[in-house]
């Protein structure tokens with residue numbers, strides 16, 4: 001195995017293009033190193049992106065949108081008060097990953113690119129309508145996070161493409177998000193179900209909504225029908241019932257020791273309702 | 288296979304070593320620098336026995352490559368005592384018998400010191416959540432938590 005430290009994203013792309021065999025970019029390494037040590041994936045070439053200038057920076061742009069460098073750790077997100085106030089759901093989802101030690105390293109970008117259907121931060125990024133900036137052999141492109149996962153462990157990134165940042169839109173003055181997951185323990189476990197909800201209000205009424213679910217389908221999913229049922233409502237009982245049923249309809253989970261199909265589907269509806277209530281409460285308390 | 292030359296600072300000392308690109312920081316600390324305080328319990332980020340700080344950030348050294356330590360600052364349990372005098376956390380762990388086999392202890396000490404440096408007045412639940420990634424199969428955690436709460440109170444009084 002060769003280890004390179006990229007000096008820029010363009011340099012990372014050049015190194016990847018010149019490499020033979022299996023290539024992995026290295027952000028926090030909390031997936032890459034586990035897979036390396038378990039001999040699941042032994043890369044021939046590892047390209048560390050953490051030394052790239054700006055990779056570990058969180059920036060709020062002039063229009064209020066956020067640019068989160070590919071090497072920013074969960075701990076850095078947690079320590080950023082303004083970002084946390086803007087996108088509490090994205091930050092709480094990222095902070096659920098692993099332990100304090102894992103938080104010191106793990107990144108949003110790594111969580112997305114690892115391609116796990118149970119990745120905790122991905123539903124939150126989808127609900128927040130996040131995008132990623134990708135640098136590749138053909139230049140730069142901006143892609144919604146929604147279009148990155150393509151199957152368990154798979155993404156739509158092309159060979160040689162590296163993510164430079166995760167971009168979150170400016171949060172509306174009447175908007176907020178929330179993420180909840182279900183695990184049988186209180187810490188250090190993989191989501192049996194995850195659900196993120198992002199809302200924008202107009203007075204007490206929901207004007208815009210995005211709902212995303214994790215661990216209940218081959219990829220994290222955006223559930224547009226669930227969002228439609230919320231719009232125009234004040235999150236009353238009828239809206240909550242419609243939300244749960246739309247989310248359950250969108251589930252296509254596996255059956256395993258951690259949850260049966262029936263169980264995961266049921267819990268997804270419950271979590272969606274709870275996450276929607278938290279997001280609604282957070283948005284209401286801003287006005 | 289070509290080795291990588293790494294220069295880094297460990298517990299305040301500048302050190303250099305040669306490592307294979309696949310070797311972890313944990314392997315390098317133990318096998319090249321003879322710092323065997325950090326332990327390998329799992330090698331997959333689950334147990335925390337390998338906890339060290341890297342540029343003041345608590346990490347699992349089993350999930351960091353030796354090569355990634357280039358130009359950084361690493362602190363391990365060996366750096367906690369000042370000469371013969373133990374760090375207050377180390378003293379309290381002995382006083383409370385907060386260890387049995389001791390495998391988890393270096394990681395727990397390093398992790399706890401990182402917490403108290405950041406938050407000198409944590410609640411018991413903050414301590415328990417902070418240490419969720421430090422497993423102990425012997426003590427049942429209670430004595431560890433009590434030793435930590437007591438040290439934190441002493442340190443606050445002393446400062």
Ligand SMILES: Cc1cc2nc3c(=O)[nH]c(=O)nc-3n(C[C@H](O)[C@H](O)[C@H](O)COP(=O)(O)OP(=O)(O)OC[C@H]3O[C@@H](n4cnc5c(N)ncnc54)[C@H](O)[C@@H]3O)c2cc1C
Nearest residue numbers: 025027028029030031032098107110111113119120163332
């Ligand atoms: C003990 C433990 C507990 C965990 N708990 C959870 C959990 O609760 N929930 C959860 O979702 N995950 C969990 N994980 C998995 C892991 O921590 C997360 O997926 C994490 O976000 C990965 O980020 P990373 O920066 O460490 O990624 P890395 O390991 O560096 O990379 C992951 C993947 O992304 C690719 N990649 C990295 N950077 C880029 C880039 N810039 N461009 C393109 N591709 C890139 C890598 O090549 C690799 O394929 C856990 C892991 C451990 C060890």
Ligand code: FES
Nearest residue numbers: 328329330335349
């Ligand atoms: S050995 Fe590193 S976490 Fe267990």
Ligand code: FES
Nearest residue numbers: 387389423424425
């Ligand atoms: S004292 Fe034995 S593992 Fe903690």
